[in-house]
Amino acid sequence: MLIRLIPVGEVPAQVIEAILSIVPEVVGAKVRLMPVMQLPAVAFNNFRKQYDAEKVLSVLGSNSAAKFIDHSIPSLFVTDADLYYAGLSFVFGLEDPAASAAIISIARLKPEFYDRHPNMTVLIDRAVKEAIHEIGHYLGFEHCQHSWCVMSFSPSVSDVDNKKREFCKDCRIKAAMRGVHIPG
Ligand SMILES: [Zn+2]
Ligand SMILES: [Zn+2]
Numbered sequence: 001m002l003i004r005l006i007p008v009g010e011v012p013a014q015v016i017e018a019i020l021s022i023v024p025e026v027v028g029a030k031v032r033l034m035p036v037m038q039l040p041a042v043a044f045n046n047f048r049k050q051y052d053a054e055k056v057l058s059v060l061g062s063n064s065a066a067k068f069i070d071h072s073i074p075s076l077f078v079t080d081a082d083l084y085y086a087g088l089s090f091v092f093g094l095e096d097p098a099a100s101a102a103i104i105s106i107a108r109l110k111p112e113f114y115d116r117h118p119n120m121t122v123l124i125d126r127a128v129k130e131a132i133h134e135i136g137h138y139l140g141f142e143h144c145q146h147s148w149c150v151m152s153f154s155p156s157v158s159d160v161d162n163k164k165r166e167f168c169k170d171c172r173i174k175a176a177m178r179g180v181h182i183p184g
Contacts, residue, residue, distance in 0.1 A: 002031075002073050003032070004076065005020060005032065008038070008079035012106075019076075019127065023135065027135050027136075031076075039079065040055070042055065042059060053105075057096050061075065075101045080106055081107060095134050104127065104131055111123070126161070128165055133150055141171055146170065149163060149164070150166055
């Protein structure tokens with residue numbers, strides 16, 4: 001499988017490089033880096049000072065689909081913008097299976113968001129886990145009850161920190177029954 005990786009806005013190069021090098025090993029897919037896209041102004045909520053994740057995904061998804069020749073290749077967008085979705089005050093990520101697209105936000109994965117010192121190693125670790133998680137949804141994985149599994153639902157950064165960047169045995173078995181084989 002091939003996945004397009006599309007930076008949106010100002011995403012540190014180290015984060016993109018880490019996703020490019022680590023995600024293929026864990027997920028067993030090729031990841032191809034695409035040109036940077038800009039955040040759609042229409043998706044910005046002036047009152048909340050956040051971007052509507054669903055709108056960002058639908059605008060970028062249709063723009064990128066228009067540009068790309070093969071529409072069947074899934075797109076993973078990575079942005080520095082803070083995202084919200086429906087009734088939630090924020091989301092780390094959102095996927096739209098119908099559009100074969102997912103987005104993750106690094107805004108709240110940064111230690112400095114929580115008044116800690118900036119730490120690129122911590123940011124990269126969290127971003128890689130969230131990228132694998134969203135690609136996992138694309139591959140048909142649901143949320144997992146094992147807190148250390150990369151498919152566990154993580155509403156806070158401590159939940160993200162507590163999980164590994166790998167799929168648990170239960171998730172692998174379920175995936176194999178659907179014909180999806182995860183390396184390792
Ligand atoms: Zn999820
Ligand atoms: Zn699992």
